[in-house]
Amino acid sequence: MYPKQNLTVNGQTKEIEADPEMPLLWALRDILDIKGPKFGCGIAACGACTVMIDGEAVRSCVQPVGDVTGAITTIEGISQGDELHAVQQAWVKHSVPQCGYCQSGQIMAAVALLEEIPDPTDEDISDAMTNLCRCGTYPKIRAAIKDAAQALGA
Template identity: 60%
Template sequence: MAYTLEINGQSHEVDLPGEVPLLWVLRDTLGMTGTKFGCGVAACGACTVHIDGVAVQSCQTTLETVDGPVTTIEGLGTPGAMSAIQRAWVEHDVAQCGYCQSGQIMQAAALLAETPDPTDDEIDAAMWGNLCRCGTYPRIRAAIHTAAKTIQAEG
């Protein structure tokens, strides 16, 4: 069956079965490899994307259930310029191996869209489902606070 998806502001038509996970549509069909495969059971957060502004795990979101515009890590920010959260990630040298970071950033961006000045407890609650094997959680939290301040200053 053919599905039309809006991804990062562009329309994409894919002819795939509805039960195909969005993760594989993004990676294998459309070549958007910034969204990572981690566990396949929505337990690690590496595959986090936004659907209509809400953070979801694309490994467990089927093509037939996508009901709004999709934003991936490739669509965060503007062409040629990083978003405030991406700049904060660099400033705080968050990435170690880097594998989980696109999911971490997408989850953090959703948090900041909903809670512009989160507390440590709010950050921990929002980020709990995004695992980092390298343990960069303190730098992630610091980067989120920096991004929140930057967004407020630029607002």
């Protein structure tokens, strides 16, 4: 039997019972049935599993759930009601996704970037957006981030 732990996910407190060493990704996907974060590599290299903890982009595939104390936000939690987040709107406008597998992680990394740096330079974007995209939509990702920054008032 594992210890019970409360997680704040997308503004709601959830109680889970899990091995404290279990990666947060699996707690989200397998215990809480939150499917936005994806498994890609399991070594924090690709970013498909990116979520935010207290506003910081975190690779959930290597984050032990027992070490999580802050508020977790997944792609399911960034919209305001029925309206897409400005980053999601920019992703649609610029037709960023192709296969789409990495997109929830890409979007979460972009949201975290814009929360930290509301008007990022190209260098800021390059430094923050280390998620991998097998389809190579990096120019569209950069354009969408700049568009979202403007929409958010940068």
